[in-house]
Amino acid sequence: MSDKNRTEIDQMGEFGLIDHITRDVKIHHSNTVKGIGDDAAVIDCGDDYMVVSTDMLLEGIHFDLSFMPLQHLGYKAIAVNVSDIAAMNALPEQVTVSIAVTNRFSVEAIDMIYQGINAACKNYNVDLVGGDTTSSRSGLVISVTATGRVAKDKIAYRSGAKKDDIICMSGDVGAAYMGLQVLLREKKVFEADPNMQPKLDDYEYIVGRQLRPEARTDFIHDFRELGIVPTSMIDVSDGVASEILHLCKASNVGAVIYEQKIPVDQRTFDAAHEFNIPSVTPGLNGGEDYELLFTISQDDYKKVEKNPNIYFIGYVDEEPNSARMVTVGEQIVPLSAQGFKHF
Amino acid sequence: MSDKNRTEIDQMGEFGLIDHITRDVKIHHSNTVKGIGDDAAVIDCGDDYMVVSTDMLLEGIHFDLSFMPLQHLGYKAIAVNVSDIAAMNALPEQVTVSIAVTNRFSVEAIDMIYQGINAACKNYNVDLVGGDTTSSRSGLVISVTATGRVAKDKIAYRSGAKKDDIICMSGDVGAAYMGLQVLLREKKVFEADPNMQPKLDDYEYIVGRQLRPEARTDFIHDFRELGIVPTSMIDVSDGVASEILHLCKASNVGAVIYEQKIPVDQRTFDAAHEFNIPSVTPGLNGGEDYELLFTISQDDYKKVEKNPNIYFIGYVDEEPNSARMVTVGEQIVPLSAQGFKHF
Incomplete structure (x- = not known):
């Protein structure tokens, strides 16, 4: 009915x-x-x-x-x-x-x-x-x-990104997502046979990212010391693709990012390989890493270009509300938000 | 085990x-x-x-x-x-x-x-x-x-009540508690026989106090106009007895209140009678009325003594952390907190 x-x-x-x-x-x-x-x-x-x-x-x-x-x-x-x-x-x-x-x-x-x-x-x-x-x-x-x-x-809003700004990240992403996959797998094994102990030793990094994420308040102190105010910022709770689209929508701009520049830890790649998950998925659509995704103006680039803790992943352009990724194979693909489906 | x-x-x-x-x-x-x-x-x-x-x-x-x-x-x-x-x-x-x-x-x-x-x-x-x-x-x-x-x-804390302050209330209490009893009774009737329609017309006031309580922000405006700052204040979410004890504990004072001065609407008394609940219970231990319970200094009394919207229910004394009630029968009984048991 x-x-x-x-x-x-x-x-x-x-x-x-x-x-x-x-x-x-x-x-x-x-x-x-x-x-x-x-x-x-x-x-x-x-x-x-x-x-x-x-x-x-x-x-x-x-x-x-x-x-x-x-x-x-x-x-x-x-x-x-x-x-x-x-x-x-x-x-x-x-x-x-x-x-x-x-x-x-x-x-x-x-x-x-x-x-x-x-x-x-x-x-x-x-x-x-x-x-x-x-x-x-x-x-x-x-x-x-x-x-x-x-x-x-x-103050940094989502809405301040301007054409030619540089898109940056505070750390690697996708690990929390792969950590969750490992935990869910071990749970299933345990449920099938309670005598099996979970094997998590090899996955310490990614499981830790899932279970005990850290907020990057250290970056807020760094910004003060560097004399930088990000033109826009958001935290990566739902995934890089989703968050970049939020910034583009709020700022009425577009974005281009490079697949190979998205910071993904080798241990995250290894786990994705093991789970037959496309290697681009955790970095782009994995959530809960709580890294900061932000844009800085070209003028501020010289203050941070040698900073090993900041990852530069792309730039802002004028095409409103559109985000594209240049793949490792140099194809240009549109980004779509996966986010987390709670419902 | x-x-x-x-x-x-x-x-x-x-x-x-x-x-x-x-x-x-x-x-x-x-x-x-x-x-x-x-x-x-x-x-x-x-x-x-x-x-x-x-x-x-x-x-x-x-x-x-x-x-x-x-x-x-x-x-x-x-x-x-x-x-x-x-x-x-x-x-x-x-x-x-x-x-x-x-x-x-x-x-x-x-x-x-x-x-x-x-x-x-x-x-x-x-x-x-x-x-x-x-x-x-x-x-x-x-x-x-x-x-x-x-x-x-x-600002008014719970902790500012002083000896000889007057204990006041913004409105009547116990109605929300009796409204809940009516709603629970009608629910049982309905569960026993779904053809029975709930009879709530006679209980409009008390049921309304349960389902749609109002916060007394009007009193905050009144205090400004009257030039009064309560020496202590709390809202009655758990019951008058419980809240008075909170004020006494925070202020390190005692309190005496008069049973017959606690504002309880006739419709609340009537419902208590119908439910065989002691008439003092709703006013003293019924929660969720969200009236304000506050103390004012004797110096401010003249500003409000003729205000029909304020109920004067007792006074503060020096006996630390102790609240007593003078009953209608002129007995003195210690107050104990019932509160709401969620667990």
């Missing part, structure tokens, strides 16, 4: 649904500088901007407790929000953490989650200032809101 | 668990003015303070979709957070909304939730500035973070 008045969520997809929900949202306060549509909201706060970002992680959707240690989960919940703050060129300062647990969790289990939360707060120098603790009928839910601060002249 | 290393959450209770989790939390940023322990965190923001509060609502724990209309749920999710902002004597300005839904929800159902969210944002004059939309394996989850602003000399 079909219901003509019912639209399924997966007909729209995650980004379509967000566009749909937010179509009528209007901003009334003069101190709301930026609302929906970037990595974080921006609020005028005297001399500085305050940026605010929020993320909710649900068991069975965003994490699988059969292979995700509770400490790492707590750490990751903070790191992914801090990453959104960094993507605005801001430094994080406060977080609130709301957590819902079923009664299968003991106090000791909750302590392990908070060990990870506290370790991340210490590492990123953020204060845990509030939250909510409640019970859940089903799985574990963690919702984090992070605030950060940035001088008004240093 | 007992596990000596396992502590059950319900051995600790909600407040015990929060104390346990937050025992090692330290504040590092000089602009973090107040962390965990009040209705909202407080962040220095130039001339003003910014206050930040967060709440997570889960299906089956905080709401029951068999009688909670989706629009009202959206409205309530905003209202309860705005109420926390008001409890700091601040006015709300921004909210972020994260929502997780199962695929039994259609786009039209999500639209209904957002109709309520948008109506609340309009009513409380707040901007919806961000959030997260994801899928859920089980129930609906809504997590809201609200920010607000207050001049530094007007």
Whole structure:
């Protein structure tokens, strides 16, 4: 029986649904500088901007407790929000953490989650200032809101990329995606025969990237020291292709990137080969690496050209809302967003 | 089989668990003015303070979709957070909304939730500035973070109550609790015989207080006009007894309240009578009314003594961390916190 008045969520997809929900949202306060549509909201706060970002992680959707240690989960919940703050060129300062647990969790289990939360707060120098603790009928839910601060002249939006800007990355991508594939495979092996112990030693790097990603706040400090403000920035949570398209759309520009310049670790390539996954897939469409993808003006290039920590992967051009990749075989292919399908 | 290393959450209770989790939390940023322990965190923001509060609502724990209309749920999710902002004597300005839904929800159902969210944002004059939309394996989850602003000399903490201050309330309590009892009863009737239609007409007031509570931001405007800053304030989410004990503990004072002065609507009394619930229970231990409970200094009493919208229910004394009630029968009984048991 079909219901003509019912639209399924997966007909729209995650980004379509967000566009749909937010179509009528209007901003009334003069101190709301930026609302929906970037990595974080921006609020005028005297001399500085305050940026605010929020993320909710649900068991069975965003994490699988059969292979995700509770400490790492707590750490990751903070790191992914801090990453959104960094993507605005801001430094994080406060977080609130709301957590819902079923009664299968003991106090000791909750302590392990908070060990990870506290370790991340210490590492990123953020204060845990509030939250909510409640019970859940089903799985574990963690919702984090992070605030950060940035001088008004240093904020980086998704929307500032200009023709001829250089597209840069803070580190290698695709490892978290391949780490997840290894974890899912070992889980299946274990489920089939509980006497089999997971073999993860050979995959330490990529599994670590999945289980305990780091937000690149170190780059925000580097930008200050180098005297650079990225013209646009976003963090790679859904995959390089998807994020580049976000920057192009927000900035009303186009982009050209080079396949061979996308930083992918050899261990990620090796795992992709083992899994018969096309070698371009993890780097382009793998998510959850939380590296920064940003553009700098040509004028700033000389300040960073010899910096070994920055990867230059392409340039901005004028073709609006279009991103293309020059493959290793020197073909030009359009990029399409895969993102993560949660629905 | 007992596990000596396992502590059950319900051995600790909600407040015990929060104390346990937050025992090692330290504040590092000089602009973090107040962390965990009040209705909202407080962040220095130039001339003003910014206050930040967060709440997570889960299906089956905080709401029951068999009688909670989706629009009202959206409205309530905003209202309860705005109420926390008001409890700091601040006015709300921004909210972020994260929502997780199962695929039994259609786009039209999500639209209904957002109709309520948008109506609340309009009513409380707040901007919806961000959030997260994801899928859920089980129930609906809504997590809201609200920010607000207050001049530094007007902030109200839980901790400022002084001896001889007058304890006040912004409106009647217990109605939301009795409304919930009615809704639960009608649900049972309906489950037993689906041909029975719920009889809610006679309970419009108390059911409305449960399904669509309002945050008392109007009082924050009134305080400005009256030239009053409450010496302490909290919103009544868990019940008057519990909230008074929070104020006493934070302020290191005691309190005496009068049973007959607690504002309880006649319709709430009537429903309690019908349900054979002691008439004192809803007013003292019923939660979710989201009225403001606050103290003012004797010096400010003359500014409000004839204000028909403020209820004076008792006074602060010096006995630390102890609250007592003078009953209608003129007995003195100690107050104990019932709160809401989520676990």
